[in-house]
Amino acid sequence: MSTETSLLLLWLVLIQEALLTTPTIKVTPQPVIEGGDMTLTCNTSLNPPRHNAQLQVTYYKEGRIVQESGVSETYRAYNVQLEDSGKYSCAVETTDGRVRKKSAEKVIQIVALLTTPTIKVTPHPVIEGGDMTLTCNTSLHPSRHNTQLQVTFYKERRIAQRSGVSDIYKVYNVQLGHSGKYSCEVETTDGKIRRRSAEQVIQIEELFSPPVLTVSPESVSDGDNMTLSCDTNLRDYRQNTDLQYAFYRDGGNLQGFTSSNKYKVQFIQEKNSGYYTCEIQTSTHRVKKQSQKLQIQGKAGGSVEAVCSSLCREQARANADSKASHSSGSNFVLTQAEYLRCKLLCHTRNMGYSNLNIFQLAFFGGGIIVGAILVFCFINRTKTKRHFSSIMTSWATRSNRTIRTVT
Structure with a gap:
């Protein structure tokens, strides 16, 4: 090929290259907010201007085609997300493919609509x-x-x-x-x-720990004064919280909610044995907790006087007997008849005689009655002596009459 031919071809290429300016990308809107729409425009111009000239435009993201070659100079992305951010470019070429120019890459950053909550x-x-x-x-x-x-x-x-x-x-x-x-x-x-x-x-923190129920003394017997204590620990910064306490035996209420964390009773095995629990609540009733069950069996025994006294006090609380109305006091004194009745109940119910047969009970009861008569006679011995003499004189008189009649 001659030098003239080479120069001619070079001149034709330069002329064709000059027909298109290097394209640039324009993005709208600015900034691009996620969730919105984005429009890219590939701008170039013909020199000299040719209104009928057809150009093909291709769009790229990170070097990969996102919109194939076409006559549209715009690229629209709808509902853009943060992952749509990246480097975009476009390429323009004539329909015959002889002239082709590509834009520089443009970094497009999609802006977050809202921050991570x-x-x-x-x-x-x-x-x-x-x-x-x-x-x-x-x-x-x-x-x-x-x-x-x-x-x-x-x-x-x-x-x-x-x-x-x-x-x-x-x-x-x-x-x-x-x-x-x-x-x-x-x-x-x-x-x-x-x-x-x-x-x-x-993490929700406890207002107070689950209650713990204890008994004093640890081993109780008939007639003992038993005290139950319901204990818990309040948070250091909530020490002024008002708490209320209740006590239960075998699910039944013994003492309703009060400000006292103690329950006292004179223990009687037959009445007070069972499973005990206590419950603590705030005065607002918002927090309520119950202790584990505590079994209290107790032991039979104790003095007859103490047990009988307890039985009579329980009986006095259960009825309106005027003779037992003083049982709430510490110096309660039993009448003689009440004492005998309590003593009999103690021996038959609480002292191991619950299995006596009717004859043994009659014998035991008769012994108590005879003893009572002897005590009565001793106390009233002067009157008893006179009455006994009168009885003997009368008996002797009747006997003599009888003898004489027989003779």
């Missing part, structure tokens, strides 16, 4: 029986500050409060079971943008 919990720490407030905090892009958001709260990845416009979730009268992992999710009303917070562990 975080959970804030108040108060801190959260104490059982109180109220807890969770707030889902996020920020919108200034150019979209009027965007409506919906918030959902989760506990252990299960919905705790369904989607709504409120960014607050309140829990009233929290209990230990409310402890767990909480998170929240924020989304636009059209569902295009959604963000979820990291899980936050919330």
